Amino acid sequence: MSFRNVGIVYRKELREALRDRRTLISSLLVPLLLFPLLTAGIGAAISALVGEAKKEVPAVMILGGEDSPGILAELHGSDKIKVLPAKPDWKDEVINKEIRAAIEIPPGFQDDVAHEKFATLLIHNYEGDMKSALATDNVQKSLEKYRDRIVHDNLAAKNLPETAFKPFEIKEHNVAPPEKVGGAAFGGVIGYMVILLCLTGSMYPAMDLTAGEKERGTMETILSSPIARVDLVFGKFFLVLTTALVTAALSVTSMGVSFAVLGHLHAFDTAGADASAQLQLHIGIYTVLSIFIMVLPVAVLFAAGVMTVSLFAKSYKEAQSYVSPLMFIVIIPAVAAMLPIDLTAKLALVPILNASLLCKELVTGTYHWNFIAIIFFSTCVYAAAALFLAVKMFQREDVLFRS
């Protein structure tokens, strides 16, 4: 292999790529704009809508309860709900979202409670509707307050302490530092995005440099030059790898900046320390470097794999139809890493899934060196095999001159 010739091909391909609007859009513009739009745009819109829903005082109806003035007074007195007069078509009103819930109080409820007989209250709501769920929550809180007061009065009447009813309390305490909490929440997504964007970043140039070159008639031109085919493949391959890594790097940077800005805005908006801690996602330089070192063989695998598949096609369009199914092969294991799956020695050998799971661990600052070694070397072997296949394909006349 001649490094000089590989360099000549690489520089030429880079120059052409930088002059190609489609490459610039897919490799630079999309990753730079995608995350700010997704997080700041859609994220802010969701946040605004949820906030608005929370601010709304939901309208509810009370069914029955004429003989239970205590609970009626409690519900009417709550500033978290707006009680409307009961109507016979209350069910339709819930379904049509004119009211958010209806509370059914059984006859003789107050008497039953006074005589310490068990009674049940029913909240009719619209399952799956967020505003109905929020209304149910508000109603439940009011009713729980009323129930606690009754329990307190009953215990006092019998001269019993509060602990007779509630002997102990259960509390949660997070021992993980905020950056690990953020990592556990977003680690799976980061691994998924980096791996997926490595693939999308390599797709356009890989198709352009193989099937596109055949379609434009420049393949025969370059094959008539003295360059060895292995040098040609490596020159093209390095360009595809560069775009894959640049796309992934820009995406991670863009995602980091978007999260930071959104976290800052959210913290500022709620003025609460808890809120900012929830969104905290600290990714140190060592974590970023570790992710990139682990993603490198994955990017090599994608670059060589997509080039090999695209080379079979006679045209760019045909290459697209061959390459698109690859997205599914990559998406499925990458998505699987977002599920609660822990890395094992066997999973460390499954390509893509292994790197995706490892990214999740690295973001939380966990380094299992034995798994890191298995994943790095196994992915290197897969990548080398894909690269070997790409070189072999460039030497096959029936592939290069397929008609």
Added chain:
Amino acid sequence: MIETRGLVKTFKDKKRGEIRAVDNVSFVCKPGEIYGLLGANGAGKTTTLRMLATILEPTDGTAIVCGHDVIEAPEKVRANVGFLSTATALYPRLTSQEMVEYFGRLNGLDEATLKKRVDEIFTRLDMNSFRDRRCDKLSTGMKQKTSIARTLIHDPQVMIFDEPTLGLDIMTARTIIEFIRECRQRGKTVIFSTHVMSEVDKLCNIIGIIQSGKLLAEGSLAELRSRYGENDLEEIFVKVVAPLYAGQEAT
């Protein structure tokens, strides 16, 4: 110098089975000569020339180009060959000069020699006015000149032209014909394929008539005229290929 020895190329086709695109072709082309490979579409001209340019590997037989075997030293062969055909397109996003420089570098020229050669060729072919224009913005004539410059940049001893005037207008085709003639004057070995009789008539020292992958007749125009008793090259061509063509039609 080009010497082919029993060149054979077969392809596998799912429907038609094994196809013998080139069948035992042997000929010699010396420096300062133009060898014209005359044949109908699908006769085997392009496959033969692609094997000489080492773009395809022979199934059997071999060829020696400038003393190098096409099978054993394909890269050395390509370093001595300039290959031009209608299928050898230009990179659309490179300028005319960048295109030529790219091939100069791939042919091992150092930067000083490359600059000198580029200036020399661009002046000789009157290309300075569009040297910085992207190839996708060039006219057909400008594209052809850029392709010629690309084949000349490493000053090859052998020039291979595969139907170089196909689909070109008269003026652009004339530029190519002039260029081929100039190559002969400079002592280069030239092989040229076409199905245009007038081009062969004008240019070639030796004519090889090829049909169904077989070299059916070979000689100078004068020799072919005397052998087949016809003055017109088209009549000679028909006489040579007719028996094989009729056989093909019957099957």
